[in-house]
Amino acid sequence: MAEIPVSPFAPARFPALPAVAGVAAATAAAGVRYKGREDVLLTTLPRGSTVAGTFTRNTMPGAPVDWSRRHVAQGKARALVVNTGNANVFTGKAGAKAVRDTAEAAAKLLGCRPAEVFVASTGVIGEPLPAERILAVLGDLARAQAPADWQRVANAIRTTDTFAKGAGRIARIGQREVAIAGVAKGSGMIQPDMATMLAFVFTDARLPADVLRGLLRPAVDDSFNAITVDSDTSTSDTVLLFATGQVPLPRAIARAGDPLLRDFRAKLLEVCQELAQQIVRDGEGAQKFVEIRVGGAASKAAARRIGLAVANSPLVKTAIAGADANWGRVVMAVGKSGEKADRDRLSIRMGGVTIAERGYPHPDYREEQVRPHMRGREILIEVDVGIGTGSATVWTCDLTHGYISINGDYRS
Amino acid sequence: MAEIPVSPFAPARFPALPAVAGVAAATAAAGVRYKGREDVLLTTLPRGSTVAGTFTRNTMPGAPVDWSRRHVAQGKARALVVNTGNANVFTGKAGAKAVRDTAEAAAKLLGCRPAEVFVASTGVIGEPLPAERILAVLGDLARAQAPADWQRVANAIRTTDTFAKGAGRIARIGQREVAIAGVAKGSGMIQPDMATMLAFVFTDARLPADVLRGLLRPAVDDSFNAITVDSDTSTSDTVLLFATGQVPLPRAIARAGDPLLRDFRAKLLEVCQELAQQIVRDGEGAQKFVEIRVGGAASKAAARRIGLAVANSPLVKTAIAGADANWGRVVMAVGKSGEKADRDRLSIRMGGVTIAERGYPHPDYREEQVRPHMRGREILIEVDVGIGTGSATVWTCDLTHGYISINGDYRS
Numbered sequence: 001m002a003e004i005p006v007s008p009f010a011p012a013r014f015p016a017l018p019a020v021a022g023v024a025a026a027t028a029a030a031g032v033r034y035k036g037r038e039d040v041l042l043t044t045l046p047r048g049s050t051v052a053g054t055f056t057r058n059t060m061p062g063a064p065v066d067w068s069r070r071h072v073a074q075g076k077a078r079a080l081v082v083n084t085g086n087a088n089v090f091t092g093k094a095g096a097k098a099v100r101d102t103a104e105a106a107a108k109l110l111g112c113r114p115a116e117v118f119v120a121s122t123g124v125i126g127e128p129l130p131a132e133r134i135l136a137v138l139g140d141l142a143r144a145q146a147p148a149d150w151q152r153v154a155n156a157i158r159t160t161d162t163f164a165k166g167a168g169r170i171a172r173i174g175q176r177e178v179a180i181a182g183v184a185k186g187s188g189m190i191q192p193d194m195a196t197m198l199a200f201v202f203t204d205a206r207l208p209a210d211v212l213r214g215l216l217r218p219a220v221d222d223s224f225n226a227i228t229v230d231s232d233t234s235t236s237d238t239v240l241l242f243a244t245g246q247v248p249l250p251r252a253i254a255r256a257g258d259p260l261l262r263d264f265r266a267k268l269l270e271v272c273q274e275l276a277q278q279i280v281r282d283g284e285g286a287q288k289f290v291e292i293r294v295g296g297a298a299s300k301a302a303a304r305r306i307g308l309a310v311a312n313s314p315l316v317k318t319a320i321a322g323a324d325a326n327w328g329r330v331v332m333a334v335g336k337s338g339e340k341a342d343r344d345r346l347s348i349r350m351g352g353v354t355i356a357e358r359g360y361p362h363p364d365y366r367e368e369q370v371r372p373h374m375r376g377r378e379i380l381i382e383v384d385v386g387i388g389t390g391s392a393t394v395w396t397c398d399l400t401h402g403y404i405s406i407n408g409d410y411r412s
Numbered sequence: 413m414a415e416i417p418v419s420p421f422a423p424a425r426f427p428a429l430p431a432v433a434g435v436a437a438a439t440a441a442a443g444v445r446y447k448g449r450e451d452v453l454l455t456t457l458p459r460g461s462t463v464a465g466t467f468t469r470n471t472m473p474g475a476p477v478d479w480s481r482r483h484v485a486q487g488k489a490r491a492l493v494v495n496t497g498n499a500n501v502f503t504g505k506a507g508a509k510a511v512r513d514t515a516e517a518a519a520k521l522l523g524c525r526p527a528e529v530f531v532a533s534t535g536v537i538g539e540p541l542p543a544e545r546i547l548a549v550l551g552d553l554a555r556a557q558a559p560a561d562w563q564r565v566a567n568a569i570r571t572t573d574t575f576a577k578g579a580g581r582i583a584r585i586g587q588r589e590v591a592i593a594g595v596a597k598g599s600g601m602i603q604p605d606m607a608t609m610l611a612f613v614f615t616d617a618r619l620p621a622d623v624l625r626g627l628l629r630p631a632v633d634d635s636f637n638a639i640t641v642d643s644d645t646s647t648s649d650t651v652l653l654f655a656t657g658q659v660p661l662p663r664a665i666a667r668a669g670d671p672l673l674r675d676f677r678a679k680l681l682e683v684c685q686e687l688a689q690q691i692v693r694d695g696e697g698a699q700k701f702v703e704i705r706v707g708g709a710a711s712k713a714a715a716r717r718i719g720l721a722v723a724n725s726p727l728v729k730t731a732i733a734g735a736d737a738n739w740g741r742v743v744m745a746v747g748k749s750g751e752k753a754d755r756d757r758l759s760i761r762m763g764g765v766t767i768a769e770r771g772y773p774h775p776d777y778r779e780e781q782v783r784p785h786m787r788g789r790e791i792l793i794e795v796d797v798g799i800g801t802g803s804a805t806v807w808t809c810d811l812t813h814g815y816i817s818i819n820g821d822y823r824s
Contacts, residue, residue, distance in 0.1 A: 060747030125740030233748040318819035328537030335472030408730035
């Protein structure tokens with residue numbers, strides 16, 4: 001397979017992420033699939049750390065997803081092991097054993113229970129995971145634990161991502177400042193299989209697991225669940241939120257809706273959105289970043305489904321690739337979503353220009369008005385479906401020859 | 413926009429279709445959008461003709477779909493008017509008036525009610541239909557009515573289809589022979605908007621409208637509803653089945669399940685499947701024709717949804733374009749369908765070769781075994797999801813650079 005060109009959205013440098021008290025990490029080149037690249041990450045957390053997670057809804061999940069989903073329910077975390085090169089998907093009992101062996105080995109080294117060790121894998125499907133290569137480096141990784149170098153962590157979980165992805169914020173909880181830092185990978189292609197989205201977010205705030213769960217769900221809904229590159233859902237998608245508890249809070253917090261968490265909720269959402277948008281900006285073959293704002297829907301969920309129908313439409317995505325303000329395809333995509341929408345009240349704007357209003361092309365609209373916008377890198381499409389007050393924003397990229405080349409080149 | 417290359421599946425000649433007693437037609441170049449190409453079809457049917465139809469589920473249907481859907485309920489038909497070049501979609505009240513004017517003009521010429529005139533349009537979205545250009549040729553078309561020349565009819569409804577589509581059969585109903593002939597268009601691109609699927613099937617059997625309805629639904633489910641090119645659903649998709657009643661049957665038939673209709677049902681399905689498959693074979697950029705057979709599902713409907721999830725997956729479609737037997741992507745697509753499936757009983761075959769069985773790669777499988785098949789034009793993927801006895805077959809094409817070029821070229 002030919003080298004994948006670096007995304008035009010790759011940042012000049014990895015962003016500055018805050019240190020998160022208690023999070024240590026080390027990486028190694030274990031040769032899981034390829035020689036000479038870092039492919040195993042061990043992150044460790046202090047006693048008392050909590051965790052929440054969300055996972056792929058694909059009904060063919062990999063063995064690591066089975067493991068992590070099962071154990072996230074108890075809310076305690078001491079370690080995270082991530083490997084690239086092999087997704088450990090469709091690997092039967094041997095795959096489940098590989099995860100268990102890895103978790104048990106890490107637990108032994110760290111003096112915790114295997115259920116407190118979370119595992120994520122990304123890479124080829126249907127080949128046995130050579131767990132022994134991971135086990136062979138775990139001892140060194142445990143000894144090498146040091147405060148997380150986020151760029152190195154982000155790099156170790158890359159596969160064919162064309163840039164490392166990270167985002168961080170400082171949030172205030174009362175008078176306390178707490179750190180939030182996250183890394184992600186995704187939308188690069190794991191030759192010869194599929195893209196996987198992994199994201200790990202860490203904070204040093206002292207938050208119980210059920211509060212983390214309540215914080216993570218809405219943040220994920222408005223970030224990772226609001227992006228799409230090609231509508232395909234990996235069997236390995238995993239988002240984990242860890243809290244080390246190293247920063248005590250002004251008072252105990254028992255629910256995610258606590259007013260004291262207002263700034264934390266906002267900053268967590270910003271971190272998740274930045275990571276999610278970086279994934280789209282590194283979408284396979286992406287040349288344009290597309291924001292789709294849907295309003296006037298029956299509910300927020302309906303608005304998101306309409307947005308994703310537009311974002312996943314190959315005809316919309318190819319039109320954007322061609323700098324074509326083809327709003328007829330947007331009409332079609334809204335209609336194919338199946339969500340309630342009023343054809344005779346539908347409005348569409350691109351780049352801030354009203355193109356169609358109340359079910360009819362706007363009389364003043366001329367294509368020249370949006371042409372400069374459509375030729376740019378950042379495309380904005382706004383749709384009002386004229387039914388209610390539900391709104392949502394989703395992000396995607398265009399569908400280009402690059403996508404076909406990356407995914408359709410003959411596997412030699 | 414550059415010339416679209418002719419599909420590699422284009423047949424050497426238009427197929428031989430039987431005459432259907434009572435069906436007359438004429439075509440004209442009305443200049444609806446382009447000069448010098450036939451773009452209006454008037455088909456007329458004798459008194460007593462019946463009709464059944466199915467239409468797009470897109471919630472933004474065009475005005476012709478509104479009209480035809482409303483009037484198909486009464487089951488009587490005397491004419492069909494089809495234009496290309498303008499889909500009359502998202503055209504507000506003016507669009508509805510254009511359809512009504514057309515139907516009323518045709519009705520006046522033919523001495524029937526406007527509700528017996530069916531209308532279908534395909535082409536650009538969001539531009540007013542110049543109905544006066546259609547009205548201007550209707551008189552000539554009415555006078556020129558002659559037994560349908562199917563190739564000419566099929567050509568008149570083409571847009572950027574790279575070949576004309578038709579299929580026909582003779583069916584036996586008791587000792588009687590009746591003709592079935594159908595034409596279709598689709599999956600060619602209407603610059604600058606979207607592909608639309610139109611199909612019109614005619615028979616001379618004397619069948620009441622409610623029997624036609626009962627015959628059409630299952631035939632459409634296993635043909636037009638079992639194909640996909642790119643998952644996008646046009647706002648204009650229309651399938652109409654007309655019966656002229658010129659061939660009396662051995663006895664009156666009151667229901668579609670009548671044993672006397674066994675051969676007719678089979679032949680109607682064959683005609684619909686041939687037309688549907690021709691649409692896929694002319695799919696934008698198609699280089700390979702793909703049949704996906706799903707078995708072991710909870711129901712037939714579940715099997716079809718799983719098949720369509722595989723058929724619509726950009727990662728599966730690009731892998732096929734690259735002659736890559738990338739079965740991991742098939743696993744992913746089955747899982748993303750959300751339908752019940754047992755990961756640990758899933759089996760996958762390509763080109764008749766067992767690749768994965770009961771949730772694990774088959775130990776004897778070597779990629780070389782399927783390489784010749786994957787390099788061919790006709791690809792067969794079989795999936796058993798290990799849950800029940802539901803099965804279905806769907807058809808699609810690969811996703812190639814040609815698709816991007818056709819749909820993403822900058823509109824000048």
